[in-house]
Amino acid sequence: MARLYDFEFDRVIAEINERRAKKVLIQLPDGLRPYAFQLAEKIQKINQVNIIFSGDSCYGACDLAIRQAKELNVDLLIHYGHSLMVKTDFPVLYLNAKINIPIIELVEEIIPKLSEWKIISLVTTIQHTHQLKDLANSLNMKGIKTIIGKGNNTTIFDGQILGCNFFVLNDLPEEVDGIVYIGGGNFHPLGLSISTGKPVLIANPYNLKISLLNESDVMLLAKKRMAALTISKNAKKIGILVSSKPGQNSLIIAEEMMDKLTKKGITSFLIYLDEIKAETLNNFSEVDAFLDTACPRIAIDGIMGVEKPIITIQEMRIVLGELKWAEVWGRNYISF
Numbered sequence: 001m002a003r004l005y006d007f008e009f010d011r012v013i014a015e016i017n018e019r020r021a022k023k024v025l026i027q028l029p030d031g032l033r034p035y036a037f038q039l040a041e042k043i044q045k046i047n048q049v050n051i052i053f054s055g056d057s058c059y060g061a062c063d064l065a066i067r068q069a070k071e072l073n074v075d076l077l078i079h080y081g082h083s084l085m086v087k088t089d090f091p092v093l094y095l096n097a098k099i100n101i102p103i104i105e106l107v108e109e110i111i112p113k114l115s116e117w118k119i120i121s122l123v124t125t126i127q128h129t130h131q132l133k134d135l136a137n138s139l140n141m142k143g144i145k146t147i148i149g150k151g152n153n154t155t156i157f158d159g160q161i162l163g164c165n166f167f168v169l170n171d172l173p174e175e176v177d178g179i180v181y182i183g184g185g186n187f188h189p190l191g192l193s194i195s196t197g198k199p200v201l202i203a204n205p206y207n208l209k210i211s212l213l214n215e216s217d218v219m220l221l222a223k224k225r226m227a228a229l230t231i232s233k234n235a236k237k238i239g240i241l242v243s244s245k246p247g248q249n250s251l252i253i254a255e256e257m258m259d260k261l262t263k264k265g266i267t268s269f270l271i272y273l274d275e276i277k278a279e280t281l282n283n284f285s286e287v288d289a290f291l292d293t294a295c296p297r298i299a300i301d302g303i304m305g306v307e308k309p310i311i312t313i314q315e316m317r318i319v320l321g322e323l324k325w326a327e328v329w330g331r332n333y334i335s336f
């Protein structure tokens, strides 16, 4: 088994036993799928439960495989890598897939890169939230005031962020100089930047590299979004994308948006789908633009090969004149 991830094997066995489960569906994000068979074999050495893996996407807890679980008539859905997001009466065991690499070593790397920053907010994904407090204490001892935002019912751990949810930074004090993100890649840092307007330092625990989110990447994104808005403002036909994924389904908002567009003389129809793919969208060749009411990052980060612009719900509010760009860019640009 991968030593990096904590598969919480004991909790899995305890839950299966407690529920007297005979058949379970296991949902793993892509990064954990290489360990799927090892996990199943380990479980079956203790309990001869029938195990089925979900082979469909598992982008987040928004993507909970409840429909599959019901179709397969399993007793329990085991979902790895995310925390509760979708309310359901179906039994689900969430396992965070914590990563236990020693992130405390980052302190010495972070300090010299903070420059003039004296007050920071510390955030990360669910895999490292259990380590944030120790990191914050070490930074505090070095004279850096470190704030960890409180979790809520969608990001349940303090300091936890999702690609579409930066709730823990909602009450960010003005005097915070910047945000330190523990993790790799630009996906979450870009979301942090356009949701808070603060500079973002990326502290990568896997290679101990520390880098400031490049301002030119943020500017490039702003230009792309403005270009999509400009085309969408002149659109006469809009395809409204509605996701069947339980945590991405915004049918009510989609219908509201359709009403508003109709009142403005713009033709729109709902397009209901599970996966948003270029080949699917491009076949709707009559539309001038798409409104994405599913995961907002699909529109913001873009999908290769889509021929028409895709805008988010928040961006549609700008198109409709309900919001101004400056009111949301760097504040709460990402919103369902």
Ligand code: SF4
Binding pocket: 059, 060, 061, 062, 063, 162, 163, 164, 165, 247, 248, 294, 295, 296, 297
């Ligand atoms: S960013 Fe998209 S995929 Fe990730 S949790 Fe949010 S809706 Fe789901």
